[in-house]
Amino acid sequence: MASHLNNNPVKPSRVVLIGAYGFLGRKLIDHLNSQQIEYLPIDLPEVDLTAPTSVEKFLEVIKPEDSVIFTSALTPDKGKDRGAMLKNIAMMNHFCQFLENGRCSYIVYLSTDAVYGAENRLLRETSPCLPDSLYGFGHLIREEMLRPVAKQREIPLVVLRSNAMYxxxxxxxxxxxxxxxxxxxxxxxxxxxxxxxxxxCHIYVGDVVNLIGLCLAKKTEGVLNLTSGxxxxxxxxxxxxxxxxxxxxxxxxxxxxxxxxxINFDPTEIYKAFPNFWFTxxxxxxxxxxxxxxxx
Amino acid sequence: MIGFVGLSHLGIITSVSGASKGFKVIGFDPNALLCGELTEGKLPIYEPQLDELLAKHNANIRFTADISQLHQCRLIIFSIDIKTDESNHSDLSVLESLIDAVLKVISHDTTLVILSQVPPGFSRRLYHRLKDELQKKNARLYYQVETLIFGRAVERALHPERYIVGCYDPSESLPDTYLHFLESFQCPILAMRYESAELAKISINCCLVASVSAANTLAEICENVGADWAEIVPALRLDKRIGDFAYLEPGLGIAGGNLERDLVTIIRLSNEFGTDSGVVDSWVSNSAYRKDWVFRKLHETILSKYQDPQLAVWGLTYKADTKSIKNSPSLVLLKNLMGIFVKAYDPQAMLESSAFPHVTQVLTPLEACKGSKVLVIMTPWSEFKSIDPVEIKNNLDGDLIIDPYKTLNAQQCKKAGLNYLTLGRPMEFTNGFTS
Structure with missing residues (x-):
């Protein structure tokens, strides 16, 4: 379920892209360039998000008026084991530590549909999350870590649970x-x-980029599945x-x-959030x- | 003399139907303005045949805001509408206050009947709270199940299938005044303990919802596998376990407020007593999902294909022959279409324009079609049935009709060059293909 804080689209003053050099991050950079939106990329090799030193870096470079897109995660091809999950959790832990001491104006967190688990049911944003992989658990834990900190700091947050991108x-x-x-x-x-x-369900990476762009502009809050259905x-x-x-x-x-x-998804909520959006x-x-x- | 307390939709219908049986009736409501209008024959609700029935029997009925008038009545029926909040929880405080107020003015040997919708356990708790006062006045308290159906309320009130009466002790016979009133409608009278009657009402609604939910679930499968639910329904009706009158028409989720309230009550009771209400949760979830059927279809066919399309919507009420828009699928749709220009028409209901700035309400159905990419028929008003699909095609700026309730004839629409989309079967294109 999601709602928009901006009735009309507003261009963000600057976007901090955490996980800037991954598959999605690079596409987001192209998008931000095309929209002439100033951005700050954060990723390896300059910043190791799994290291506690990343907190200092966040405090140093993220300004209170920045919007943050957090896409950084080890994907299953880089490891499905406990180690990979703990690294993913560590990244979010460091970002949350930053939020407890620093500030930004808006957060887009890119999660995954793996938080629901693979069950024969029609999935929607209100479906129970029953992950059946450490990757899915990791993302669910990250959501649960981030949500209360964002709430306590009164920073609007949208959690986007994406279908597998291609x-x-x-x-x-x-x-x-x-x-x-x-x-x-x-x-x-x-x-x-x-x-x-x-x-x-599969989603084209260009659609994910454009939907994140819409969330930034409308300052969308809540949870949305990125799915065409x-x-x-x-x-x-x-x-x-x-x-x-x-x-x-x-x-x-x-x-x-x-x-x-x-695994099927009900796309009603994303349709409601962005009625004019055309999926590829x-x-x-x-x-x-x-x-x-x-x-x- | 019979008194009705609370001139709600239910109160007006039942008091007028009582008058039509020759009983002298007092209709009491604290709202003096409403009583004045009813006295002049102005009805705040729309129900087929109600105007005529009131005009014919108005000599038998008196509307008043003076509670002391109830002193003359030996039978007093509480018929206020129980309001529900956004979560469909009932607020019973108004009913309880009214009962307290009425108790102060009644005569000895009066029978009190609660016709308003109350949850299981309410009547006995009330009885125990009022026991001393009831005994002092030798008054008896009953709960009677109402089975009002908007749009068919007069017919149902004049020819009820049965009366279900909840009693403190069902082995005791009903008071003569009450029995005489009920018998005048010539239908079976089923007396049972308070709790059974209260739950009977909810049980009826749960069975209806179960049927509708099954029909909705299967109709959606039909849309995807190429079957036509309308072809399957006659086969089901001939099965005696399902029957002729089963609720098998697919729809856009439960609406109107009453069924939703009963489902909330069952879930609450189930949570309280630790019983399994998973199936009821599923009905609620399915209902919410069905409400967006038209929106999903609009997205697939129009919103994902045209920039800033204009849409036509016929029907705002939650069903035909009513003014009620409570939980109406049409309003849910309009809220989802915020920012998209809609021209809407309804024969009875008016929208609050501040809540729907993107909607222009027009005076005729065809005016709504002018310049619109699609016509969506959200309420199956009978006046829509007589409109020629050729006229619709001539006014539309597109060729699609979304008609969930089959208000129009699919074949005639196709002949007129309109693609036709309804519940329970795949989309029918003018070229004969189905989606």
């Missing part, structure tokens, strides 16, 4: 559009778990990619190890990736 420049290689496209182009094959029956099975996704790359792609199935779980269709998103030639 798009040019993605290095994560997660099971989905990026890996399938890369594999189709480089190896002429797509490997599926089971027969790829599971349905999932459109889901597709991995088999259909593989077929779509195969047709798009114009090759005879070998779609390989395997013996199923786990029961089929479909999966077809258009994939075409844009191919046209960009990133994987060639």
């Amino acid at each position: 798009g040019v420049g993605d290095t994560h290689n997660g099971y989905g559009p990026n890996r399938f496209l890369r594999s189709a182009l480089q190896e002429r094959k797509i490997s599926l778990f089971g027969k790829g029956e599971e349905r999932r 459109a889901s597709i099975s991995f088999m259909d996704l593989a077929g779509k990619i195969s047709a798009l790359v114009d090759n005879e792609i070998d779609i390989q199935t395997s013996r199923r190890q786990n029961p089929i779980t479909h 269709s999966l077809d258009d998103g994939l075409k844009s990736m191919i046209a960009n030639g990133f994987f060639q």
